[in-house]
Amino acid sequence: MKALLRWMLLVLIAGLGVQLYFVSRIALMAVVDPQSTAFQRSEIYRLATEQGSLKWRQQWVPYSELSDKLKRAVIASEDATFIEHEGVDVEALEKAWEKNTQAEQRAEKSASRLGSKAAPTGSSKASRPPKVVGGSTITQQLAKNLFLSGERTLMRKGEELVLTLLLEALLDKQRILEIYLNNVEWGEGVFGAEAAAQHYFRKPAAKLSAYEAARLAVMLPRPKYFETRPGSGYLASRASTIAARMGGVEVP
Numbered sequence: 001m002k003a004l005l006r007w008m009l010l011v012l013i014a015g016l017g018v019q020l021y022f023v024s025r026i027a028l029m030a031v032v033d034p035q036s037t038a039f040q041r042s043e044i045y046r047l048a049t050e051q052g053s054l055k056w057r058q059q060w061v062p063y064s065e066l067s068d069k070l071k072r073a074v075i076a077s078e079d080a081t082f083i084e085h086e087g088v089d090v091e092a093l094e095k096a097w098e099k100n101t102q103a104e105q106r107a108e109k110s111a112s113r114l115g116s117k118a119a120p121t122g123s124s125k126a127s128r129p130p131k132v133v134g135g136s137t138i139t140q141q142l143a144k145n146l147f148l149s150g151e152r153t154l155m156r157k158g159e160e161l162v163l164t165l166l167l168e169a170l171l172d173k174q175r176i177l178e179i180y181l182n183n184v185e186w187g188e189g190v191f192g193a194e195a196a197a198q199h200y201f202r203k204p205a206a207k208l209s210a211y212e213a214a215r216l217a218v219m220l221p222r223p224k225y226f227e228t229r230p231g232s233g234y235l236a237s238r239a240s241t242i243a244a245r246m247g248g249v250e251v252p
Contacts, residue, residue, distance in 0.1 A: 022147065022163060026170045029179060033060055037183050039145040040191060047189060055188075057195035063178040067208045070193055071177060072249040073217035077242045079138040082177070083250050087139045087168040088161065140164045142180045173252035186219060187227040214243040 036044075048054050075082045081089050136144070143163035148156055167176055186196035193216070197205035201212050208216070218238045219226040226235055 037145045058191040059194040060182050061194045067206050069210050069213040071251040072246040073213040076245045076249045077217035087164040089137050186223045210243045214239040
C-alpha cells in the first residue's frame, strides 16, 4: 500500500510539474514570440526524413502589420465567436458532434447497401470514409499546435482543454490571434500568414485583397490538400462566401 501511495504521489507531482511548465511557457509568450511549435517540429522531422531536404517558409509579422482582411477572414471561416468565447465554443462542438454522427450513420448504411449488392466473388467497391467535421476554436487549434502531438486520445483532448483555458487566461485575444496567424500551416513547409501570402500570391500579407484573404482562410482545415488543387471549385465558392461575411466580423 505504501508503495502504491508513493507511486501515486510521484505521478501527481509529475503532472503538476508538467502543468507548471505549460503555465510558464504560455506566460512567457505574452512578451516573447514562440520560436516553433510541436506541430512544426514534427513536420521538420517528417520532411527531413522523407525528402532528405527541408523547404521551409516562415516569417513572423507583428499583429499591427497583419492584414485586418486576413484576421476577419480567418475568424469568419474558423471561429465566428472568437471574440466572445473563453476558449471553447460548446455550441460548435455540439453541432460538429451531430454532423459527425449523421455522417457515420450514412457511411454505415452505404456500406451495408454495397455489401448486399456485392458479387458472389466478394468483390465490391469500397465506400468513402465519413468526412469528420471539427468544432475546435482558434484557441484550441493553437493549443494543439503549440504543445501536443497529433494522436487522438481522451487524455490528449483533456490536455488540449486545459491548455486552451490557460491560453485564454494568460494571453489576450490579440496575442492569441497573432501567434496563431504566424504559426498555422498553410501548405507543405509553409507556415504563417506572411509565408502563405508570398507563396500563393507573391505579395506581403498586409496587401492581401478580401478575396485572397478569404481563400487562405478557407484552406486552413486542409492546407496541403488545397495547395495541390488551386482550381478547386469548392475553394473558390467558399472563399466568395467568406469574403461576403467579412464585413460583419469584429477583430480584437
